[in-house]
Amino acid sequence: MEPVYTAQATATGAGRDGAVSTSDYRLKVDLSVPKELGGGGGEGTNPEQLFAAGYAACFHGALQLVARRRKVRIEGSSVTAEVGIGPDGEGYGLAVTLTVGVPGVDADVARELAEAAHQVCPYSRATRGNIDVELRVA
Numbered sequence: 001m002e003p004v005y006t007a008q009a010t011a012t013g014a015g016r017d018g019a020v021s022t023s024d025y026r027l028k029v030d031l032s033v034p035k036e037l038g039g040g041g042g043e044g045t046n047p048e049q050l051f052a053a054g055y056a057a058c059f060h061g062a063l064q065l066v067a068r069r070r071k072v073r074i075e076g077s078s079v080t081a082e083v084g085i086g087p088d089g090e091g092y093g094l095a096v097t098l099t100v101g102v103p104g105v106d107a108d109v110a111r112e113l114a115e116a117a118h119q120v121c122p123y124s125r126a127t128r129g130n131i132d133v134e135l136r137v138a
């Protein structure tokens with residue numbers, strides 16, 4: 001694969017209690033460890049929230065692409081990504097639930113669109129076989 005675009009982000013500071021910013025500074029956020037992971041639960045975001053935001057946006061784009069290709073109107077669609085983290089052997093692992101909303105579309109068609117998007121979304125392709133991803137159609 002030859003990339004046509006490359007994003008760059010740099011983390012600094014105290015790891016999960018540090019900061020992260022993109023090379024163009026369009027994204028610049030403080031990080032804090034959630035209380036559930038033993039942190040102070042400060043006002044910063046965390047890697048799981050950033051991953052959830054990226055996955056939701058990417059999957060939503062894939063859903064819209066698939067719908068356009070199949071000539072299905074999906075006005076008001078949405079994708080919510082939940083990213084969980086927990087102990088996995090000696091380290092930690094992730095689990096993702098994607099909830100896809102396609103109002104006004106037949107449930108079977110919505111399910112087909114979501115499953116097709118799961119095949120083309122770069123995040124889904126990257127995580128396939130590495131983490132559990134549950135796909136729900138609301």
